[in-house]
Structures are given as C-alpha cells and as structure tokens.
Amino acid sequence: MTTPGTLRHALTNWRVVTGGVLLLVLLVAAVFAAALSPYDPLDQDLAAQLAPPDWHFGRDAHALGTDSLGRDVLSRLIYGSRVALTVAFVAGILTAVAGTLLGLAAGFFGGWIDALISRAVDIWSSFPPVLLSIILVALIGTGLWSVVAAIVLIDWTRFCRVIRAETLKQRRLDYVDAAVVAGLRPRAILWREIVPNVLPLALVLLTLEMGLAVVIEAILSFVGLSISSDAPSWGGMIAEGREVVHQAPWVLIGAMLVLLATVLGFNVLGDGLKQELDPVLR
Amino acid sequence: MTMLAEARALHVALPNQSAKRPFRAAPLIHILHGVDFAIAPGEAVGIVGESGSGKTTLGRALLRLLEPSGGQVQFAGQDITHASEATLRPLRARMQMIFQNPLASLNPRRSIAASVAAPLWARGDRADPRPRVLAALERAGLSGSLADRYPHQLSGGQRQRVGIARAIVTEPDFILADEIVSGLDVSTQAQILDLLRQLRRDMGLALAFITHDLSVVRVLCERVVVMHQGRIVEQGRCEDVFAAPAHPYTRRLLSAVPLPEIDPDWLDAEPEEAA
Amino acid sequence: MSGAALDITNLSVAIRRGPTLLHGVSLHVAPGEVHGLVGMSGAGKSMVGRCLLGILPARVGITGGSIRFAGQELVGLNERDRRRAGAQLALIPQDPLSALNPSRRIVSQMTDVMRLRLGLTQSEATARALAMLHEVHIRDPEGVLHRYPHELSGGMRQRVLIATAFACEPKLIVADEPTTALDVTVQKQILRLIRDLQRSHQTSLLFVTHDLGVVAKICNSVTVLNAGRVVEQAPVAEMFAAPKDPYTQALFAATPRYDQPGGVVA
Numbered sequence: 001m002t003t004p005g006t007l008r009h010a011l012t013n014w015r016v017v018t019g020g021v022l023l024l025v026l027l028v029a030a031v032f033a034a035a036l037s038p039y040d041p042l043d044q045d046l047a048a049q050l051a052p053p054d055w056h057f058g059r060d061a062h063a064l065g066t067d068s069l070g071r072d073v074l075s076r077l078i079y080g081s082r083v084a085l086t087v088a089f090v091a092g093i094l095t096a097v098a099g100t101l102l103g104l105a106a107g108f109f110g111g112w113i114d115a116l117i118s119r120a121v122d123i124w125s126s127f128p129p130v131l132l133s134i135i136l137v138a139l140i141g142t143g144l145w146s147v148v149a150a151i152v153l154i155d156w157t158r159f160c161r162v163i164r165a166e167t168l169k170q171r172r173l174d175y176v177d178a179a180v181v182a183g184l185r186p187r188a189i190l191w192r193e194i195v196p197n198v199l200p201l202a203l204v205l206l207t208l209e210m211g212l213a214v215v216i217e218a219i220l221s222f223v224g225l226s227i228s229s230d231a232p233s234w235g236g237m238i239a240e241g242r243e244v245v246h247q248a249p250w251v252l253i254g255a256m257l258v259l260l261a262t263v264l265g266f267n268v269l270g271d272g273l274k275q276e277l278d279p280v281l282r
Numbered sequence: 283m284t285m286l287a288e289a290r291a292l293h294v295a296l297p298n299q300s301a302k303r304p305f306r307a308a309p310l311i312h313i314l315h316g317v318d319f320a321i322a323p324g325e326a327v328g329i330v331g332e333s334g335s336g337k338t339t340l341g342r343a344l345l346r347l348l349e350p351s352g353g354q355v356q357f358a359g360q361d362i363t364h365a366s367e368a369t370l371r372p373l374r375a376r377m378q379m380i381f382q383n384p385l386a387s388l389n390p391r392r393s394i395a396a397s398v399a400a401p402l403w404a405r406g407d408r409a410d411p412r413p414r415v416l417a418a419l420e421r422a423g424l425s426g427s428l429a430d431r432y433p434h435q436l437s438g439g440q441r442q443r444v445g446i447a448r449a450i451v452t453e454p455d456f457i458l459a460d461e462i463v464s465g466l467d468v469s470t471q472a473q474i475l476d477l478l479r480q481l482r483r484d485m486g487l488a489l490a491f492i493t494h495d496l497s498v499v500r501v502l503c504e505r506v507v508v509m510h511q512g513r514i515v516e517q518g519r520c521e522d523v524f525a526a527p528a529h530p531y532t533r534r535l536l537s538a539v540p541l542p543e544i545d546p547d548w549l550d551a552e553p554e555e556a557a
Numbered sequence: 558m559s560g561a562a563l564d565i566t567n568l569s570v571a572i573r574r575g576p577t578l579l580h581g582v583s584l585h586v587a588p589g590e591v592h593g594l595v596g597m598s599g600a601g602k603s604m605v606g607r608c609l610l611g612i613l614p615a616r617v618g619i620t621g622g623s624i625r626f627a628g629q630e631l632v633g634l635n636e637r638d639r640r641r642a643g644a645q646l647a648l649i650p651q652d653p654l655s656a657l658n659p660s661r662r663i664v665s666q667m668t669d670v671m672r673l674r675l676g677l678t679q680s681e682a683t684a685r686a687l688a689m690l691h692e693v694h695i696r697d698p699e700g701v702l703h704r705y706p707h708e709l710s711g712g713m714r715q716r717v718l719i720a721t722a723f724a725c726e727p728k729l730i731v732a733d734e735p736t737t738a739l740d741v742t743v744q745k746q747i748l749r750l751i752r753d754l755q756r757s758h759q760t761s762l763l764f765v766t767h768d769l770g771v772v773a774k775i776c777n778s779v780t781v782l783n784a785g786r787v788v789e790q791a792p793v794a795e796m797f798a799a800p801k802d803p804y805t806q807a808l809f810a811a812t813p814r815y816d817q818p819g820g821v822v823a
Contacts, residue, residue: 174387175397178448180347183374183404186367196391332740333711438598467597467767472811494740497813524815538745540770542812544797548774549749 010276019207019269022261030081037075038063041232045070050248065250067240073254076232080255083144083233084262087217091151092210098152099159100202106160107167108190117160125157133216137225144227147220151213159205163198170197200277204270211266218259234259285320286358286488287344287377287456292317293352294339313339315512316353323455326482326489328499328520330535331509337492340509341458344490345377346370358455375405378449382461384441388433394419395429398448405452414451421484422447423477439470443477450481456488463498475501496539500524508532562588563609563729563761568622568632570604570613570785578604579785581622586729586778591755591762593776593793595769595808601785602765606731609763610648611639627728644674647722649751651734653714657706664702667721674725689720693750712743716750723754729761736771748775769812773797781805 010016029036039062051066064073106117133150140146170176171194179189214234221227221235234255241252293316297308314336321327331337342348343355346362355363357373378401381387388397398418399411416426422443433441442462449457459478463471479502482489491503499506500520507517508529516529527533537551563586570579579601586592596602607613609624609631624631629642650656658666667689668682677685683702690698693716706714715735722730732751736744752775755762764776772779772793779796781789781804789802800806 174381174383175389177347178379178381178387178397178445179389179400179404181345181374181377181379182401182448183371184400185371185404188404193389197389332742468808468811469597472813475813495813496741496815500815500818501813520815521818534742536815538741539815540745540748540768540774541814541816542769542773542797542809544773544794549745549752 010272013272013276015268015272016276017272019265019267019272022265023269026081026085026262026265029078030085033078033082037072037078039072039075041071041075041079043071045072050244052248053250064254065248067237067248067251068244073237073251076237077234077254077258079232080234080237080258081262083221083227083231084214084217084259086144087147087151088210088213088262088266091148091155091213091217092206094148094152095155095209095213096159096202096206099156100163100198102156103160103163104167104190104195104198107164108171108186108194114164118164121157121160125161129154130219133220134223134225137220142225142227147217147225147227150220151216155209155212158209159202162205163202166198166201167194170194200273203277204274207266207270207273211263211270214259214262214266284322284359285356286323286325287490288320288356289340289344289350289353290318290356291353292319292340292343292350292355294336294343294348295351296339296348310351313512314343314350317509317512317514319344319507319514321456321488321490323488324482324486325505326491326503328496328503328506329490329492329509330494330496330499330506332494332535334511335509336512337509338460341379341460341490341492345379345458347379372405375401375452376454377456377458378452378454380442380445380449380457380459380462382464384438384445384462385433387445388441390433393430393432394436394444397433398429398444398451401448401452411451415447418447418451419444421450421481423473438466439473442466442474446474446477446481450485450487453485454487456490458490458492460492461494464493464495471498478502496524496536508535562586562625562627563763564623564625565605565609566623566625568605568608568624569620570601570608570617571620573616573618575616577620577785578617579608582780582782582785582787583622584780584787584790586761586763588761589755589759590778591752591764591776593772593779594763594765594782595767595772595779596782597767597808599784600782602767602782603733604785605782606648606733606763606765609729609731610646611643644725645728647725647727647730649715649719649722649730649732649735651737653711653718653738654706656718657714659706662703662705663709663717667702667717667724670721671724685724686720689724690717692723692754693717693720695720711739712747715739715743715747719747719750719754723758723760726758727760729763730755731763731765733765734767737766737768744771751775769808781808 045066047070048062048066049068049070051062053063053065054061062072062074064077066072102117106114132154136150136153137146140149176189176193179193184192218235218238221233222239227233237255238252241255245252292314294314295310295312298311299308302308317340319340329337329340343350346355346365350363354361357377362370362373395412395415398415402411402414416429419426419429424440424443424447428436428440436444463474466474475498478489481487491499493499503520505517506520506523508515508531510531516523516527516532523532524536527536566583567581568579569577569581571577582605584592594602594605608619619632622632626642627645631642634642664683664686667686668679671677671682671685672679686702687698690701695701695713695716701709701713709717735751736747739747748771766772776793778792780787781802783804789796789800789805796805800809
C-alpha cells in the first residue's frame with residue numbers, strides 16, 4: 001500500500017507534523033504520567049483548595065492551580081490523557097475494524113449481504129446517538145469499557161457507510177475487471193486490489209474517529225456516565241470546573257484547552273494523511 | 283479451421299438497476315439478441331457499431347466477464363457459457379483484454395511492474411516475474427526503467443502500452459481490445475496500431491478489436507463485424523464490406539464518416555433526421 | 558446581424574513561472590467564415606478559444622500579442638468591459654453533459670443567458686428558447702424544456718447547447734471539439750446543424766478539432782497548430798489539395814481511412 005518514500009514525504013507535510021507532534025506529546029504524557037506528574041492526582045490538599053496557578057516551582061507549588069478538593073490540576077490533566085488516549089485508540093480501532101470489514105463486505109459482495117448490512121446501518125443510525133449511548137451505558141453500567149463499547153456500537157455505521165460507498169466505486173473501475181481478466185480469485189481481488197485503495201480512506205476516518213471518541217468520552221464524563229468521578233478525566237474536570245468557574249476558572253480552562261488540542265491534533269493529522277496517501281494529490 | 287473463440291445464438295440481458303422497485307428483482311434489459319460470432323486463431327476482427335449497439339457486451343461475454351442468458355460461448359473448443367470462475371481461471375492466461383481507459387484499468391496504488399505481473403501471479407506462477415515483466419514492457423515499446431513508476435506518472439500513450447504489456451505477459455492466444463485508441467490523438471493512435479500489428483505478427487495473436495472508428499478497423503483487421511441494436515447486421519472481409527456495404531445501416535454508418543477530403547455535398551447528402 | 562472579423566496577432570500564453578503554451582499565434586477569421594483550428598492534444602488549440610472567451614485556467618495568462626474582435630481589443634480589458642464584449646461571443650463545448658448543470662431544468666439554463674445578455678423577461682426568454690429548440694430540430698421542444706440534462710441523449714444535449722449558443726445572436730462562436738463525444742451518425746447531423754445555423758445567422762465560427770475529416774467537411778480555412786506554434790495556415794481546399802508543412806503532411810499520413818488499405822506511418 002505504501003509507496004517507497006511515503007513516510008519521508010509525509011514528514012514534509014505541515015499537517016502531518018503538527019498533528020503528529022501534538023499527539024506524541026499526549027502519548028508521552030499518558031505513558032510517563034507517574035514520572036511527569038508533580039502530585040498524585042487523587043491526593044487532596046484541603047489546605048489549598050482552589051489555589052490559583054503558581055509558577056514558582058518550589059515545594060507545594062501548583063503550576064496550574066488546584067480544584068475544589070485541593071487536587072493538582074496539572075497532574076489530573078496528565079493522568080486524564082490516559083483515559084482519553086485509551087478511549088481514542090481502543091474505541092477508534094475497534095470501530096474502524098468493525099465498520100470497515102462490514103462496509104467492504106457490503107460493497108464487494110453486494111446482493112443480500114449488502115441489503116442486510118445496509119438496512120442495519122439505516123435503522124441503527126436513525127437513533128439519536130447521545131441518547132443511544134446514555135441508554136447503553138445505563139444498561140451495561142458506567143466505566144471506561146462501557147464508554148468504549150458505546151462508541152463502537154454507535155459509530156461503526158459511519159465507517160460502514162463511507163467504506164461501502166468507496167468499495168462500490170472502486171469495484172466499478174476497470175482495474176477490477178482487469179484483475180478478473182488476469183484470473184485473480186475474488187478473495188485476491190478484494191485484498192490485493194480493492195483494500196489497498198480503500199485503506200487510506202479508512203485510516204483518515206480512523207484519525208477523525210479518534211478525535212470524536214475523545215469528545216464523546218468527555219461528554220459522558222461530563223454527565224457522569226463514564227469512569228468514577230474522582231478518577232481523573234478531562235470531561236469530569238470540565239464538569240467540576242463549570243461549578244467553580246467564577247472562583248477558579250483554571251480548572252475548566254486547562255481541561256478545555258487540552259481537549260481542544262487533542263481533537264485538533266487528530267483532525268489535522270487526518271487531513272494531512274489524506275493528502276499524503278493519495279498518490280495523485282501528492 | 284477450428285475457431286478460437288466463438289459465440290452461438292448469444293443472448294445477454296442485464297438487470298436495469300435504475301428501474302428497480304423495492305423487494306422486486308430489477309427488470310432485465312436485453313442487450314444482445316442471438317449473436318453468432320467466431321474468431322479463428324491469429325485472426326484480427328473489428329467489431330464496430332455505435333454506442334448501445336452491444337459491441338462491448340459481446341466482447342465481455344466472449345471473455346466471460348458477464349454470464350449470457352442464452353446461447354453458448356466457447357473458447358478453444360471448450361464450452362464456457364456457464365463455467366465457474368474456478369473453471370475459467372486456467373483459461374484466463376490465454377484470453378486477455380486491453381481496456382479503453384488505461385488510467386482506470388491500472389490500480390493507482392500498484393507499480394507498473396506489479397500491474398503487469400498480476401496475470402502471472404494469478405495463474406499461480408511463483409517464479410520471479412521480473413524478467414518476463416521487463417520483456418513484456420519492452421515488447422510494448424516501453425523502457426524497463428518505467429517498471430517501478432506508478433500509473434499517474436505516465437503519459438496517456440505510455441499507460442496504454444502498459445495495458446498492452448499486461449495483456450501479452452502470459453503469451454495469450456486471444457486479446458480483446460475495447461476502444462483502446464479512441465482517446466488518443468492520431469499520431470499516438472498510429473503508433474499503438476503499429477505496435478498491435480507487430481505483436482500480431484510476432485505472437486500469432488487473435489485480436490477482437492472493438493471500436494466505433496471504421497477507419498481504424500481497416501488499418502488493423504482482416505474482417506469486420508457491424509453491430510446495430512444488439513444484432514450483427516453485416517460481416518465480411520474489410521475490403522468487401524467497406525467497398526460495397528450490403529446492409530442499409532452499414533451504408534449509413536460509412537456515409538457518416540468524414541473522410542479527410544473536400545466534398546461540398548457531403549453534409550447535405552442524407553435527409554436530416556430529428557433527434 | 559452578421560458575423561464579425563477576429564484578428565489574433567502574435568498571441569503568447571504561458572503558465573505563471575512555467576512553460577509557454579502558445580508562441581506568437583496569429584490567425585484571422587473573416588466575417589461569416591468557419592475557421593478550423595487543428596492540432597493534437599497539448600498543441601494549445603483549446604487555449605486559443607479560451608483566451609478569446611476569457612476563461613483561461615488558473616495560473617495561465619496572456620504574455621503578449623493582441624486579440625481584436627468586432628473592432629475592439631480584448632487583451633487587457635477590465636472585468637466589466639470584458640463581460641460586455643463577451644455578449645457577442647458564445648461557446649459550444651466539447652462535453653455536453655458536464656456543460657449543463659445536472660440539477661437544473663433545461664429551460665432555466667437556456668433563459669439565464671438570454672435574460673442577462675438580451676434583457677428579456679422570463680416569458681420572452683422562454684418563448685425564444687422554444688423557438689431555438691425548434692430551430693435545432695428537437696422533437697417535442699416543450700417537453701425538452703422542462704427536462705433535466707440526464708434525461709436527454711448525448712446528441713440532444715449537444716443540440717440544446719447549440720441552441721443556447723445561437724440564441725443570443727453572437728457574432729462569433731467558438732466550437733471546442735463539439736462532436737468528439739458523439740457517434741458518427743449523430744456527429745454528421747450535428748455538423749450539418751452547426752453549418753446551417755452558422756449560415757442562416759451569419760455567425761463567424763472558430764472550430765477547434767483534432768479531426769482532419771471534420772475540418773474538410775465544415776471549414777472554409779484552417780490553421781494547424783503544433784506545440785503552441787502555427788505551422789500552416791490556408792484555405793481548406795488549398796491545404797487538402799497539397800499540405801505544405803511536413804507536420805501537416807504527417808498528420809494526413811497518420812489519419813486512417815476506411816476506403817484505403819492500412820498503411821500506418823508511426
């Protein structure tokens with residue numbers, strides 16, 4: 001699928017570099033959270049409730065301030081990236097795999113397989129997604145994995161639709177007929193001819209989906225349907241920050257900026273990859 | 283002489299998806315109405331007709347890219363009318379196709395070498411294809427240095443030569459060429475036609491040449507088949523048909539070809555028909 | 558209304574910071590004449606028509622020369638004067654499907670131009686569109702007016718575009734390969750239609766094509782372009798009797814004819 005030199009060429013694309021750097025910073029924060037955080041994110045310091053940001057990096061200084069329970073905002077933001085990235089990668093990849101496989105099957109085989117999958121997508125996507133996720137989480141209980149399950153169950157239809165349309169389009173192109181003339185088996189045509197032409201689109205959708213998953217997780221945290229409220233997550237911090245926004249705006253602002261940067265990173269990376277992976281656009 | 287590829291009383295009907303109603307099978311459009319066609323080993327036959335005449339459908343049925351609804355298709359004496367893809371696979375290396383749009387018929391993400399090697403790979407040939415790919419490219423008049431390029435990096439004429447290289451890499455007996463020079467300007471067209479004549483001579487290929495351009499047929503083919511509304515209305519040796527067309531439709535077709543010579547009466551030679 | 562003379566002198570066109578596409582092209586179209594512009598793909602023949610109509614692609618610009626049409630210099634005109642001059646020009650495009658907006662009915666696409674150029678009201682313009690469809694021999698013109706482009710055949714779409722081009726009584730029409738996408742029998746009808754309308758409306762015509770056969774049948778004079786340069790310019794009868802330039806001779810040699818045994822010269 002990749003042409004020689006794709007990677008090197010991609011590194012000259014500012015979108016890919018910007019998105020990649022943003023996400024790399026986030027990844028480092030998530031992996032080395034324990035080493036990078038100045039405090040334990042759960043430690044309450046009731047003597048320093050709603051302390052403003054303090055840039056004197058001495059003992060007891062909170063660089064980005066504290067929340068209403070005196071917990072260090074910077075540490076909670078760093079640990080919160082673990083939740084965000086877990087959801088982004090696990091939910092994103094599962095959604096992509098499920099949606100892509102179903103979309104490929106529907107587009108390539110057509111007939112009753114297509115009819116079955118397409119009708120399922122139609123019915124599925126006619127439910128309001130936020131409502132659907134709230135019902136799902138209510139049914140299977142709150143927690144990180146419920147959020148992941150909810151995202152996959154809701155968003156596979158998005159992939160399925162787009163990948164099916166793209167597969168149909170590719171299937172009608174002459175090079176697929178050329179492969180039949182060459183004598184390739186249907187399975188080989190699907191994997192050797194069609195998948196490489198559909199995969200870049202799936203990859204671009206995946207990056208967008210990851211950004212979206214972070215937002216959905218934040219929304220579910222905000223309404224208290226994600227992980228428990230004292231565990232650090234950005235959505236939870238936004239919810240808490242909203243209540244004290246007049247006394248301590250830094251709680252809300254910090255979490256919102258990090259969320260914004262993450263989603264922006266995924267989207268910019270997706271746009272860049274779209275340009276890089278199209279052999280003609282390059 | 284035994285025929286290489288043959289169609290007998292061929293009927294083809296395809297579902298009309300745009301007229302499909304929910305929960306019903308799509309209505310059929312009849313495209314070929316009992317076509318008899320045969321091509322001998324080493325022969326070049328032009329299949330001419332206007333859009334909608336069924337010429338491409340006939341070609342595709344001969345290669346079994348679509349399944350006929352009636353009649354029979356034979357290849358090398360074997361009945362392949364309803365043969366499964368698995369039965370057809372060993373025959374595929376012997377019957378190849380060159381496509382009208384060379385850009386669309388090459389996978390944009392595969393190198394030229396990979397596209398040309400596909401028919402070898404498909405017949406289960408796992409020996410290093412590189413020497414044969416390079417030989418086929420050279421035969422098609424392309425430098426081996428293009429092998430690692432991608433389709434969008436080539437010119438239109440070069441892409442068409444890649445399509446030809448892919449069609450000859452398995453040394454087939456029969457090649458179907460579907461409107462392969464219609465997008466090219468006359469000088470490139472002349473080069474491609476010259477190449478095909480040379481390949482026929484060197485490889486003993488049988489060539490079915492689908493086109494709307496009667497003049498091109500005269501350059502390349504011994505025999506011509508004229509199609510109109512899903513039927514063959516006339517066939518014969520090129521010099522006979524073009525000098526003395528028997529069917530009124532053939533006459534009308536020939537009289538509509540603007541030859542590069544001054545003829546002040548030509549435009550008014552036939553009564554105007556309203557569209 | 559009669560056709561107007563077109564004088565193109567030393568026209569040069571280049572891609573910005575890139576190669577030159579036309580190298581000092583000169584040609585003259587007399588009033589009421591059909592002038593053929595022949596060349597292979599990439600010869601720059603469509604570029605000449607685009608300069609005239611002011612529809613050059615992005616990053617392509619005129620670098621020198623002059624285009625005098627109906628007594629007016631077109632090179633260097635500002636946007637407003639250019640639009641006014643454009644009222645006397647029209648285009649018959651190559652691809653009749655992409656030249657029509659797929660989501661609007663024929664009637665609104667035809668009348669738009671007439672209301673703008675001729676200042677007609679909607680009902681006057683509709684009446685004129687109907688008359689023009691009659692003139693291009695479309696059966697059931699009332700029905701066609703209210704159809705969408707995809708509901709018409711290729712030949713019908715081309716007739717609609719020809720009717721639109723002639724509807725505003727332009728003094729010169731650029732026909733850019735108008736029959737390339739059509740079957741031969743339809744091509745002949747369309748060529749005849751263009752010739753008949755050109756005569757009855759006394760319009761000048763710049764006919765861009767790659768097909769020497771088409772030139773022979775419809776043009777009075779011809780310019781042959783190769784790689785952005787004029788290689789031969791002559792009345793049609795003269796050039797077809799004895800092409801002078803080696804490039805023109807090669808074009809003739811490479812054009813196959815059904816009435817002669819094949820002798821392909823590469």
